Amino acid sequence: MGADAGVGADGDGPVAAGEHATDDRHATDDGPVAADREVRGQARRAGPLPRPLLRAALGLYLDLHAHPELSGHEHRTADLLAGWLAEHGLTVTRAVGGGHGLVGVLRNGSGPTVLLRTELDALPVTEATGLPYASEVPGVMHACGHDLHIAAVAGAVALLAASRDTWRGTLLVVGQPAEETLSGARSMLADGRLYERFGTPDAALAQHAAPLPAGTLAHAPGGAPLMAGSIAAEVTLYGRGGHAATPHLTVDPVLMAAATVLGLQPVVARETAPAEQAVLTVGSVRAGERGNITPDTAELSLTARAFTDSALDRLLAAAERVVRAQAAASGAPREPVLTVTARSPALLPDPALTEAVRRAHAAALGADRVLAAAPTTATEDFPHFAAGGVPTAYWLLGTTGVREWRAARSGGEPVPPNHAPGFAPDARTALPAGITAMAVAARQVLATGPAGDAASPPAGPDGGGGEAPS
Numbered sequence: 001m002g003a004d005a006g007v008g009a010d011g012d013g014p015v016a017a018g019e020h021a022t023d024d025r026h027a028t029d030d031g032p033v034a035a036d037r038e039v040r041g042q043a044r045r046a047g048p049l050p051r052p053l054l055r056a057a058l059g060l061y062l063d064l065h066a067h068p069e070l071s072g073h074e075h076r077t078a079d080l081l082a083g084w085l086a087e088h089g090l091t092v093t094r095a096v097g098g099g100h101g102l103v104g105v106l107r108n109g110s111g112p113t114v115l116l117r118t119e120l121d122a123l124p125v126t127e128a129t130g131l132p133y134a135s136e137v138p139g140v141m142h143a144c145g146h147d148l149h150i151a152a153v154a155g156a157v158a159l160l161a162a163s164r165d166t167w168r169g170t171l172l173v174v175g176q177p178a179e180e181t182l183s184g185a186r187s188m189l190a191d192g193r194l195y196e197r198f199g200t201p202d203a204a205l206a207q208h209a210a211p212l213p214a215g216t217l218a219h220a221p222g223g224a225p226l227m228a229g230s231i232a233a234e235v236t237l238y239g240r241g242g243h244a245a246t247p248h249l250t251v252d253p254v255l256m257a258a259a260t261v262l263g264l265q266p267v268v269a270r271e272t273a274p275a276e277q278a279v280l281t282v283g284s285v286r287a288g289e290r291g292n293i294t295p296d297t298a299e300l301s302l303t304a305r306a307f308t309d310s311a312l313d314r315l316l317a318a319a320e321r322v323v324r325a326q327a328a329a330s331g332a333p334r335e336p337v338l339t340v341t342a343r344s345p346a347l348l349p350d351p352a353l354t355e356a357v358r359r360a361h362a363a364a365l366g367a368d369r370v371l372a373a374a375p376t377t378a379t380e381d382f383p384h385f386a387a388g389g390v391p392t393a394y395w396l397l398g399t400t401g402v403r404e405w406r407a408a409r410s411g412g413e414p415v416p417p418n419h420a421p422g423f424a425p426d427a428r429t430a431l432p433a434g435i436t437a438m439a440v441a442a443r444q445v446l447a448t449g450p451a452g453d454a455a456s457p458p459a460g461p462d463g464g465g466g467e468a469p470s
Helices: 051-066 077-089 144-163 184-191 196-197 255-266 267-272 308-330 352-365 382-389 403-409 427-445
Strands: 037-038 044-047 092-093 103-107 112-120 165-178 203-213 217-218 227-238 278-287 297-306 337-344 369-374 376-379 390-399
Touching: 037 203, 037 376, 051 144, 077 092, 077 103, 077 144, 092 227, 092 369, 112 144, 112 382, 112 427, 144 203, 144 308, 144 390, 144 427, 165 184, 165 217, 165 308, 165 427, 184 196, 184 382, 196 427, 203 217, 203 382, 203 427, 227 352, 227 382, 255 297, 255 308, 267 278, 267 308, 267 382, 278 403, 278 427, 297 308, 297 376, 337 403, 352 369, 352 390, 382 390, 390 403
Parallel strands: 112 165, 112 203, 203 390, 217 369, 227 376
Antiparallel strands: 037 044, 092 103, 103 165, 217 390, 227 297, 227 337, 278 297
16 A cells, blocks of 8 residues: 555544454464354355465465565565466466566456456565564565455465356456555556456455454445545755855755745645545655755655545645745755656445445455445555456455454554554454455356355355464
């Protein structure tokens, strides 16, 4: 996710969630998840996922978490996912759109095509979780949960591949690089001609880790956006360098940058209506090497988020005015340069598909574990997969262990959100829910096979969700 998807532990965050997480102090590996659910008017009970599958998926997650790779450098991550897909009978194509994008295809007779998307990249964050499987790469961490997404998609693929007699159609798995820079989806779709080469899907599905109770899911209400659209931009300010002892002979781009950052702070308040959600953040300032040298340039990285294109356009225009005005006020020798590096529309899941998937999730996991999500100003490039009118469904996957959740609710430390150094999903509880959620959603799109029921929980030796073995 291209930004924090933070949810306050005080209950005022984007999702109104109760304490539904499984307490792993009392959970067992062998018992089924007790989740009452309704499938076509009949009460049924979900059993645990196959233990060998959970072990393998959990092993994949732990490996990915310990070996994160930044956007554009996901070669090892792509190798692991490609190997898993090939092992389960998918035909894998690499370098789709350049870089490390990959596509796996499993054709299983005539029927609909469903796309399952997962991201591959990590973030430039130094991990501070203290986990035994913490990142071994200095300054790089899976702080957004993409490792969990990969493992969940991998598990769902294994379930679907093992139960091909219960469904018909085509399974299209997309391993997308560079989500954190909001560039990977467009590269795969445009440069990689994804839909031209592999077929336009009847639905595209994705999920995202969020600091909600582990084992829960959250959907946006029908017709409501789940995430904001965004613009990422780079700004270069030009000064005239020199000695720090003679500031009158220089044009200081550091001071120019500081004034620009402060000048950008009122933009949201003055360019958007009070009821309109928007964010403008300067996340990076880079200038100079030594305290006694005035540099020639300073650089800023900023992001703007809003739920309409018109609001994004207003924020961008205002930001550019502020940048140019501060440069002029400082007597800059050159005009500043503002370059938009990425843009993504608001994430607006298809209402009909979302409702069908939500009902299937409630049937498989229990209605009390499927929550309602309000819009968040986090952002994604997944909306690009809706190109050409492809319906999309997208939901949040809770990752916070019950003890951490309860402690935060009782006034303790807040739950670390996505992008934080302490972000630590409770994988033993979240991963089985993520596998089940993705497989159940895929079955909502695929045609029913001769031995199956498209509305049933994922087929396997035992069926639906469970807890990963330790």
